[in-house]
Amino acid sequence: IDETLTLPVGVTLDRFIKRQQSAFKGASGELSQLLRDIGLAAKIINREVNRAGLIDLTGGTDSENIQGEAQQKLDVIANVRLIRALKNGGEVCAIITEEDEGIIYTGNNEGKYVVALDPLDGSSNIDVNVSIGTIFSIYHRISPEGTLANEADFLQGGRSQVAAGYILYGSSTILVYSTGKGVNCFTYENSLGEFFLSHTNVIAPKNGNIFSINYGNYTSFFAPIKKYLSLCLDRSYSSRYIGSLVGDFHRNQFKGGIYLYPPTNEHLKGKLRLLYECYPLAFLAEDSGARATDGYQEILDIEATSFHQRSPLYVGSELMVKELMELH
Ligand code: P6P
Numbered sequence: 001i002d003e004t005l006t007l008p009v010g011v012t013l014d015r016f017i018k019r020q021q022s023a024f025k026g027a028s029g030e031l032s033q034l035l036r037d038i039g040l041a042a043k044i045i046n047r048e049v050n051r052a053g054l055i056d057l058t059g060g061t062d063s064e065n066i067q068g069e070a071q072q073k074l075d076v077i078a079n080v081r082l083i084r085a086l087k088n089g090g091e092v093c094a095i096i097t098e099e100d101e102g103i104i105y106t107g108n109n110e111g112k113y114v115v116a117l118d119p120l121d122g123s124s125n126i127d128v129n130v131s132i133g134t135i136f137s138i139y140h141r142i143s144p145e146g147t148l149a150n151e152a153d154f155l156q157g158g159r160s161q162v163a164a165g166y167i168l169y170g171s172s173t174i175l176v177y178s179t180g181k182g183v184n185c186f187t188y189e190n191s192l193g194e195f196f197l198s199h200t201n202v203i204a205p206k207n208g209n210i211f212s213i214n215y216g217n218y219t220s221f222f223a224p225i226k227k228y229l230s231l232c233l234d235r236s237y238s239s240r241y242i243g244s245l246v247g248d249f250h251r252n253q254f255k256g257g258i259y260l261y262p263p264t265n266e267h268l269k270g271k272l273r274l275l276y277e278c279y280p281l282a283f284l285a286e287d288s289g290a291r292a293t294d295g296y297q298e299i300l301d302i303e304a305t306s307f308h309q310r311s312p313l314y315v316g317s318e319l320m321v322k323e324l325m326e327l328h
Pocket of ligand 1: 121122123214243244245246271272
């Protein structure tokens with residue numbers, strides 16, 4: 001039996017990572033350390049998100065926070081915290097993030113991994129206390145260790161990811177990740193400052209009756225999308241759209257459902273970013289029996305050509321995505 005299947009709920013994230021590493025014969029522990037570094041950043045961001053109501057996070061840099069520091073927007077704070085945690089952890093040689101145009105070098109040129117980040121997705125929801133999330137995607141570098149990472153390290157394609165996951169700052173804070181051997185969830189216990197294993201080996205329902213889409217873009221949807229939406233309405237499916245991809249994705253993983261962000265007049269190639277939104281969630285989807293496509297091919301098979309390229313995204317229960325694909 002896969003040892004992680006027999007772990008009692010209540011194991012901490014650190015303990016789980018350690019045990020998973022021992023299951024990986026010959027694993028040298030760098031990926032384990034990297035995942036722990038992300039867990040640390042998640043705890044710090046969680047604290048900042050939870051006090052969003054206490055300090056003015058709508059302000060730019062002209063306002064001051066409670067420590068009298070120049071106020072930064074929370075998504076910039078999340079970006080800084082994640083970069084700092086990965087830099088200090090030593091395992092990551094370079095990072096790309098939604099907040100910065102180019103490669104961020106950590107100075108750890110011996111580091112074996114590169115990370116693509118959406119530090120805080122859905123940050124327009126911060127000011128109104130709605131769930132937001134961090135998304136991460138991890139690759140083993142292909143450039144020689146000891147050198148500066150380069151573009152190719154980040155453009156290996158979705159199936160080259162060695163791990164991916166997200167943190168959802170919602171009614172509770174939950175860290176979800178996979179190294180390709182199952183999707184596991186860790187719920188944060190504030191009073192102990194620890195993530196505890198709460199859901200093991202998540203398997204998404206094969207079907208569902210929830211669809212997530214911004215209906216405000218209806219007039220710009222093309223025929224297959226409008227046809228699919230009419231099927232959803234004929235079947236009286238529930239419409240649930242949080243405005244935070246991580247929140248909609250996470251709910252669909254447990255209740256069944258499909259999230260759709262089609263091409264629109266404003267975003268002709270779709271709005272979502274391939275490297276740090278679509279790829280990592282598609283990695284988790286495929287590792288939990290769900291499916292993620294752009295309407296024509298699997299997300300993980302889309303060729304990566306630039307750091308911030310966008311893609312349409314249809315992700316969720318396998319049979320719902322399959323039906324949508326058949327309309328294309
Ligand atoms: P719209 C947030 O900006 C985001 O990237 C996703 O988290 C969310 O699902 C989507 O965009 C919301 O976009 O255009 O519907 O407001």
